[in-house]
Amino acid sequence: MTSRIRRFDLKLTHTWRIARGTGTSVFPVVLYELTDANGITGIGESAPIARYDESVDTVEAFLGKVDASRLSFADPAAGMRYLDSIATGQHAAKCAVNIALLDGAAKIARQPIHDFLKLGFTEGKHITSFSIGIDTPDVIREKVRAAAAFPVLKLKVGTPDEESNFAALREMAPDKPVRVDANEGWKTREEALRRIEWLARDGHVQFVEQPMPAATPASDWAWLKTRSPLPIFADESYHNAADASRVADCFHGVNVKLVKTAGISGAHEALLAARQQGLKTMIGCMIETSVLISAAAHLAELADHLDIDGNILASNDPYLGPTSDRGVISFAAAPDPFGLRIRPRPPG
Amino acid sequence: MTSRIRRFDLKLTHTWRIARGTGTSVFPVVLYELTDANGITGIGESAPIARYDESVDTVEAFLGKVDASRLSFADPAAGMRYLDSIATGQHAAKCAVNIALLDGAAKIARQPIHDFLKLGFTEGKHITSFSIGIDTPDVIREKVRAAAAFPVLKLKVGTPDEESNFAALREMAPDKPVRVDANEGWKTREEALRRIEWLARDGHVQFVEQPMPAATPASDWAWLKTRSPLPIFADESYHNAADASRVADCFHGVNVKLVKTAGISGAHEALLAARQQGLKTMIGCMIETSVLISAAAHLAELADHLDIDGNILASNDPYLGPTSDRGVISFAAAPDPFGLRIRPRPPG
Numbered sequence: 001m002t003s004r005i006r007r008f009d010l011k012l013t014h015t016w017r018i019a020r021g022t023g024t025s026v027f028p029v030v031l032y033e034l035t036d037a038n039g040i041t042g043i044g045e046s047a048p049i050a051r052y053d054e055s056v057d058t059v060e061a062f063l064g065k066v067d068a069s070r071l072s073f074a075d076p077a078a079g080m081r082y083l084d085s086i087a088t089g090q091h092a093a094k095c096a097v098n099i100a101l102l103d104g105a106a107k108i109a110r111q112p113i114h115d116f117l118k119l120g121f122t123e124g125k126h127i128t129s130f131s132i133g134i135d136t137p138d139v140i141r142e143k144v145r146a147a148a149a150f151p152v153l154k155l156k157v158g159t160p161d162e163e164s165n166f167a168a169l170r171e172m173a174p175d176k177p178v179r180v181d182a183n184e185g186w187k188t189r190e191e192a193l194r195r196i197e198w199l200a201r202d203g204h205v206q207f208v209e210q211p212m213p214a215a216t217p218a219s220d221w222a223w224l225k226t227r228s229p230l231p232i233f234a235d236e237s238y239h240n241a242a243d244a245s246r247v248a249d250c251f252h253g254v255n256v257k258l259v260k261t262a263g264i265s266g267a268h269e270a271l272l273a274a275r276q277q278g279l280k281t282m283i284g285c286m287i288e289t290s291v292l293i294s295a296a297a298h299l300a301e302l303a304d305h306l307d308i309d310g311n312i313l314a315s316n317d318p319y320l321g322p323t324s325d326r327g328v329i330s331f332a333a334a335p336d337p338f339g340l341r342i343r344p345r346p347p348g
Numbered sequence: 349m350t351s352r353i354r355r356f357d358l359k360l361t362h363t364w365r366i367a368r369g370t371g372t373s374v375f376p377v378v379l380y381e382l383t384d385a386n387g388i389t390g391i392g393e394s395a396p397i398a399r400y401d402e403s404v405d406t407v408e409a410f411l412g413k414v415d416a417s418r419l420s421f422a423d424p425a426a427g428m429r430y431l432d433s434i435a436t437g438q439h440a441a442k443c444a445v446n447i448a449l450l451d452g453a454a455k456i457a458r459q460p461i462h463d464f465l466k467l468g469f470t471e472g473k474h475i476t477s478f479s480i481g482i483d484t485p486d487v488i489r490e491k492v493r494a495a496a497a498f499p500v501l502k503l504k505v506g507t508p509d510e511e512s513n514f515a516a517l518r519e520m521a522p523d524k525p526v527r528v529d530a531n532e533g534w535k536t537r538e539e540a541l542r543r544i545e546w547l548a549r550d551g552h553v554q555f556v557e558q559p560m561p562a563a564t565p566a567s568d569w570a571w572l573k574t575r576s577p578l579p580i581f582a583d584e585s586y587h588n589a590a591d592a593s594r595v596a597d598c599f600h601g602v603n604v605k606l607v608k609t610a611g612i613s614g615a616h617e618a619l620l621a622a623r624q625q626g627l628k629t630m631i632g633c634m635i636e637t638s639v640l641i642s643a644a645a646h647l648a649e650l651a652d653h654l655d656i657d658g659n660i661l662a663s664n665d666p667y668l669g670p671t672s673d674r675g676v677i678s679f680a681a682a683p684d685p686f687g688l689r690i691r692p693r694p695p696g
Contacts, residue, residue: 017398018504019504019529020479020661021375021397021634021635022403023375023635024373025374026359026372026374027370083528119590133366133368134366136484137509138509155368156366159484160485161484183367189389285372310368313368
């Protein structure tokens, strides 16, 4: 096997004009390709999370240490054990390799990854939310208007401006279902409960992600879970399958991201483990290309909710994969029948 | 003469971490180099203004039409007449050529541009404001804290959130002098007067830029000028020297930008014309490299106020030029004694 590491700067669709000029926001990711002796290529991606001390620099450094000759499409699990022998942690970096291994393995089996994993994929059933980035209320209103076709929105709360931000969203979308991400923003169980009660009064909020810091004691989480009028989902409190039993007493559901679980295999386990504990499941994402988004979509049958819009927020996704018109994730027009079902976007 | 056109992506210092990833904002500019038969090089820059329908694409298209063999460091004025024969308008594009011509001309004269123009430059006297970009109140507070060393700030107003933004700034800098830019944001003379009266009550606001749209009738401007408790400055209402007499009845001062005046020569005229009309003067900027910032700094003796921080807001300025520690614009350590007094930043 040979490998190729490539950094790519994703640009957000949303450009902003200020008195000082016209800006675009750039989010770097790392793409990783493996090619075997028969010319079969698998591709993977890393969109690192600063919260876990990973960046495109740490990802490139880790991937640079990987000896591709020790990886094989015939045994992805052995490949992951080899990666763990190089370093602990570094889940976003390992994610890129895992996706590439599964892409190649499923291509050799001449199956899409969802069939290779025996999950299947039902068309028309899987809907992603669309994230409204925090900005000035003016820009929030504009973004909500632009997202009119999406049936479910997601908004960050847990900041001093949460009420005016939520109000700006509601001005443009009075009764659209919204999920909110508090992103560890509320500091005590009482504050969290008060804010969740405020959100519950809206009548159209589905659930609340990560109301308090991950370091909050389990007893406070359990206190909040029994009282919360809305389901609470673990994001920073749920990394992988090993956390499932601990989280079951504290949350109603979990947000699984491939860059937290070191790829598709870990996410598959994390979703199954959560369901075994009776937890609801969602799959989340970062700003990422159709490589990571497609990898997540292949696991959709194991998710109660999808939040995989990271490629739609970018203007220069270098790959074509599943579509998400009106939020419906579909492989019906996906360019390749096997593996991730993606293809490089033709120029122009 | 030969020319070289080069696009450069300036990245803002301020990176932002969101749940979806870590982003950087990118503002493209165009650099333009002229080299004569003796190997003397002049460099210029364009940071186009979308408000005037210019972009890096239109700038590159215009510069691509310029036949450098028709330009000469010996006669910048003739060069500008040649540019006007190619197309009207396109001031940001022409600015790049004008700066390159003056840089080369002053280098041949073995003088800094400010002496070549017989203006001089007094060290220790010229202070730039530091702009606080509009963002969430949280980020505004963080930016104002980071700008503690700068003696004067600038803030955008004229938006629905102006009061909370201004309050966020004042939390971190209770009595620092602030100039504000309404950027055509208030729609009637009564609204503008009411907002300026609110700002005047703060006691530390220096002046207000462009309170109403440039298309506002002169009679409304005159009405506002006689009643405003703070000086009002024209930005979108003042393009170049030809506007000076019209603007004198409407404003107390003008904001001159090199990308509006087609470069140093036009800015020089625009500043002199404004002063002849009894107007106060300031020099402004876009997000730009030390090429444009240095070009503006050479005109500092003609400005009552400077707002030339565009290079400080960027993390990857490819040039070294005048410094701006604590807001003080200084050529004391500028790398080259002649022309713009800039040099490419050494790698690393």
